[in-house]
Amino acid sequence: MSDIEVSEVTTRRERNAFIKFPWQIYANDPAWVPPLIIERKAFLDRKRHPFYQHGDAALFLASRSRGSEIVGRIMASDDPNYNSLHQSNVGCFGLFESIDNHEVASALFEAAANWLRMKGRTEMMGPIDYSTNYVCGLLIDGFQFPPTILTAHNPPYCQRLIESCGFVKAKDWYAWWFADPAKAVAHLRRLAARFKARCPATIRTANLRNLRDESRRLREIYNQAWEKNWGFVPFTEAEIEFMTNELKPLLVPEFAWIAEVENEPVGFILALPDINVILRDLNGRLTRFGLPIGLIKLLFHKKRIRKGRLIALGVVEKYRRAGIAEMLVLRVIEETMIKRGITGELSMTLEDNFMINRFLEAIGADRYKTYRIYSKSIA
Numbered sequence: 001m002s003d004i005e006v007s008e009v010t011t012r013r014e015r016n017a018f019i020k021f022p023w024q025i026y027a028n029d030p031a032w033v034p035p036l037i038i039e040r041k042a043f044l045d046r047k048r049h050p051f052y053q054h055g056d057a058a059l060f061l062a063s064r065s066r067g068s069e070i071v072g073r074i075m076a077s078d079d080p081n082y083n084s085l086h087q088s089n090v091g092c093f094g095l096f097e098s099i100d101n102h103e104v105a106s107a108l109f110e111a112a113a114n115w116l117r118m119k120g121r122t123e124m125m126g127p128i129d130y131s132t133n134y135v136c137g138l139l140i141d142g143f144q145f146p147p148t149i150l151t152a153h154n155p156p157y158c159q160r161l162i163e164s165c166g167f168v169k170a171k172d173w174y175a176w177w178f179a180d181p182a183k184a185v186a187h188l189r190r191l192a193a194r195f196k197a198r199c200p201a202t203i204r205t206a207n208l209r210n211l212r213d214e215s216r217r218l219r220e221i222y223n224q225a226w227e228k229n230w231g232f233v234p235f236t237e238a239e240i241e242f243m244t245n246e247l248k249p250l251l252v253p254e255f256a257w258i259a260e261v262e263n264e265p266v267g268f269i270l271a272l273p274d275i276n277v278i279l280r281d282l283n284g285r286l287t288r289f290g291l292p293i294g295l296i297k298l299l300f301h302k303k304r305i306r307k308g309r310l311i312a313l314g315v316v317e318k319y320r321r322a323g324i325a326e327m328l329v330l331r332v333i334e335e336t337m338i339k340r341g342i343t344g345e346l347s348m349t350l351e352d353n354f355m356i357n358r359f360l361e362a363i364g365a366d367r368y369k370t371y372r373i374y375s376k377s378i379a
Contacts (some may be wrong), residue, residue, distance in 0.1 A: 050238035056317020091116035175347035223357025225314030
């Protein structure tokens with residue numbers, strides 16, 4: 001008889017245990033980056049996070065020895081917006097962490113599946129934290145490299161656990177590494193010069209002083225540019241405002257650019273300094289001994305970080321072959337890698353987005369990580 005018990009998180013104490021469980025899993029993993037506890041609390045706050053304005057989610061903890069030892073966790077989430085758009089009947093699992101034990105993993109997935117069945121769902125997909133607009137995917141190679149900002153990290157055994165519970169691959173995503181900008185700049189300058197004559201687009205920095213209006217423009221481009229991508233779900237106004245507020249302290253003018261044609265926004269590119277290089281030393285806390293030591297360190301080093309992540313590149317369909325993407329990438333590389341000596345990651349691209357993947361290979365990027373989304377029938 002199993003001594004594994006799975007219960008839904010209902011109290012603040014249980015939520016705190018849910019948030020802090022990864023410290024147990026990654027105690028001996030040198031690549032892991034502890035998340036900020038204050039950020040995790042905000043992400044899971046039903047009253048604050050805008051996902052709950054249209055969706056729902058539940059958290060579960062697995063324990064043994066009558067609750068005295070936590071051995072796993074999982075989130076189940078239901079997004080009616082996604083199912084309405086895709087004419088599907090899918091729920092998601094996310095924030096999955098477990099000791100290397102099939103029985104624990106199976107119990108967690110069954111709890112998530114039961115919750116989704118009560119929502120009327122017949123399929124479960126993940127790891128996806130709410131939707132593909134947030135952290136998603138199971139790392140299946142590249143474990144030796146620390147995760148960059150807003151990307152996942154997990155033990156290698158998680159792939160075996162998930163597949164042993166009946167999940168099959170739905171889609172892979174790639175992460176790319178830029179180490180040397182020389183090849184990219186030479187290639188992109190030739191392309192940009194050729195395209196500029198045919199499409200007189202203006203490339204400008206994002207206006208960080210009027211971030212609310214600027215983020216609305218980015219949302220419009222994003223929802224148009226990504227609408228045909230696998231797993232896409234549009235950002236709501238509330239979600240983009242929430243994310244803008246979360247990222248505002250991290251934004252650097254040279255990292256965000258907008259393309260306009262006749263004053264109409266048609267594309268954008270967004271990169272972030274990889275604050276994970278600082279978070280690794282903060283151990284989840286911005287304060288120590290009652291003093292904001294971590295926050296001071298974070299803000300002080302923001303502009304001195306020499307590692308970044310390009311998190312979004314989008315061009316509306318009408319201008320997709322007009323060279324705007326190439327001009328945007330060139331501008332970011334010139335302003336960050338050339339002028340500031342930054343290296344970093346571009347992620348994530350779909351495995352079957354052959355056009356962008358070939359383009360990245362052509363400009364010297366190396367594919368160095370793969371993330372996987374799994375699915376399973378729960379009918």
